[in-house]
Amino acid sequence: MAEADASIFAAIPAVEEREAADAAALDALLLGARAPFVIRGLVKDWPLVQAGLTSSRAARDYLLARARPVPFSVSLGQPGKDGRLFYDAAMEMNFREARGKLADIFGGMDANEGRTDAPAIYLGSISVPAHFTTVGAENTIDLGTREPIISLWIGTPTRIAAHNDFPDNLACCAAGRRRFTLFPPEQFANLYLGPIDNTPAGRAVSMVDFHAPDFAAHPRFTDALAAAQVAELEPGDALFIPSMWWHHVEGLAPFNILMNYWWRDTPRWLGQPQDALNHAILSIRDLPAEDKAIWRALFDHYVFDSSTAVTAHIPEGGRGILDPLDPAAAGRLRSFLLRTLSK
Template sequence: MSQSLPPVAELAALDAAGLDAAIAGADRPFVARGLVADWPLVQAAQRSARDARAHLLAHARDRDFAVSMGSPQSGGRLFYDADMQMNFRMGHGRLDKIFAGFDAAENRAEVPTVYLASIDIEQFFDGLSSANPIPLSARDAIASIWIGTPTRIAAHNDFPDNLACCAVGKRRFTLFPPDQFRNLYLGPIDNTPAGRAVSMVDLAAPDLAAYPRFAQALSTALVADLEPGDALYIPSLWYHHVEASAPFNVLVNYWWRDSPRFLGQPQNALNHAILAIRDLPEEQREIWRAMFEHYVFSGGAEAAEHIPDAAQGVLAPFDAQSAGRMHAFLLRSFSQ
C-alpha cells in the first residue's frame, strides 16, 4: 500500500507511574518508545537473532509448542486460500527443534512462513516474565509471545486492552477505530485464522473495486512502526493489521480487561444472537432490538427499578457469585 498514513501518537521515557497514567487516560493508541529496551531479550536481539533464540530457549519448558506453517509463496500472509480454507497448516514440536529450523534457514533467500502465535508465557516458559518485567501496575494481564519469520496478519480486533512490546525484529501496526468494522469487510466469524474475524482486504494491495468502503476505513487509519524495545498500546476493540518484517521476529503482548473476568465474552453473546434472532421475521427482530436496548444497552436501570432489590436476579449488577449462577443457567439452557 503506497498511501501514507498518519502516525500513532508517541510517548517516551515512561516509568511505571507514567505508563499507568497514560493507559488510564487513553482512548486511542499510543507508542511508548523504548519502554522495554532494557529487557535481556531485547539486549540479546541487539547482538543477534541467535542470541535472542538462546535467551528464549533458556526459559522454555519441555513441552510441545503449536506452530503455524505456510508456503514461501504465501509471502508471510496467514490467511484464507481460494476455497476459504486456511493457507497454512498446524504442527507441534519442541522449541529447540523449531528454532533449529530458523538457524538452518537464516541465510536462505526464500523460506517457509513459520509462526508461533499467542503462546501463553506462563504455561510455556519458566522465568521469562520475571527476567523481562513490564510495569503494568495492578492490572491482571495475560502475557503472550508471538515468534516467527516475516508475517502479515489481517486486520482484526480483540476485546481486551493490549500492550504489544516489540522484542526482536520490526513490527508495523496499521490501526483502525472500532466503528470501522463495516468498512473493513470482515470475513466469517466461525471460520477464522485465529479466533477473530479478519478483514478480507489485502492491505498491501487493496482492491477498492471489490471493497469500495475500505477507502473510508483508510481515511481513519493510523500507523505505528516499532523497533526492538518499543511498545504499542491498543485500546479494546481497535482493529489492527500487523506486519513483521525481519527474518526473525518476537512480540510480547499483555491483555487485560477493565471489566471483571467473571463477566461473559461479548463475542459469545453476538454469536448466540445471530443464531437465535437474526433469521426471525422482521417484526419480531424489531421487538428484540427494543428489548436489548431496554435490558442491555441502556444499562438496564429502568428494567429493574420497579423490582425489589433482593428479587432483581440477573437484572441487578453482577458479582462473581451471581455471574457464576448465570453461567450455569446458560450452560443448562444451551444443552437442552
C-alpha cells in the same frame, strides 16, 4: 516479503507517541485510554531485547535456555509466499498447524534464514508462564493492579490480517521490527470482515489484502484508510492498542519477537461479548423482521440503554440478574446458560 504499495499508505498518520518515566506515569497513560499510543524505548533494557540486538540467534538461544519441556504450536506457511497467513481460494487456511519442540522449530528458522523460498514460520499467542521458566520475570512491566495475560509472538516475516481483540493490549517489540496499521472500532464495516466461525486465529479478519487492496471489490476500504493510524516498532518500543481497535500486523525483519500484555478493566467473571453475538446469530438473526424489531427493543431496554427505570418497579431483593452482577450472580447466570444451551 513483498512490500505494500507505498502510495496507498504514505498518507496514513503515525500513532501518537507518549512518554512514561516510571510505572505511575504508565498507569496514568493507560487508565481509561481509548486511543492507541507508542512509547519508544519502554522495554529497551529487557534481556530479551538486548539479546535480539546482538543477533537473531542470540535471541533464540535466550528463549531456548528458558523453554519448558512442553510442545509448542507453530503455523507453517507455504514456501516462497509473502508471509501472509490467511485463507486460500477455497476459504481454507493457507498454512498448516504443527506442534513440536522449540529447538526443532528454531532449527527450521535457522535452516531457512536468508532463503527466498522459505516458508513463513510463526508461533502465535504463546503463553509465557506455560512455556518458559524465567522469561516473564526477567522481562517485565509494572502494570500496577492489572492482571494481564502475557504472550509471545515469534516468527519470520509474516502478515497477520486486520482483526480486533476484546482486552486492552500493550504490545512490546522485543526483536526485529513490527508494523501495525490500526483502525477505530467503528471501522469494521469498511474492513470487509470474513467469517466469524472460520478464522485464522479465532477472530474475524479483514478480507482486504493490505499490500494489494482491490478497491473495486472493497470500495469502502478507502474510508477505513482515512481513519487509519500506523506504528512501526523497533526493539524496545511498545504500542498500546485499546480494546476493540482493529490492527493489521507485519513482522518486517528476518526474525521477530513481540511480547504482549492483555487485560480487561472489567472483572474476569463477566462473560465474553463474542459469545453473546454468536448466540444472537443462532437465536435472533433469522427471525422475521417484526420479531427482530421486538428483540432489538428488548436488548436496548435491558442491555444497551439500561437504567434504574428498568428495575424501579421491582422490589429490592427480587430483581435477580437485573441487579448489578457480582461473582456469585454471574456464576449462577453462567450455569443457567450452560444448562439451557445444552438442551
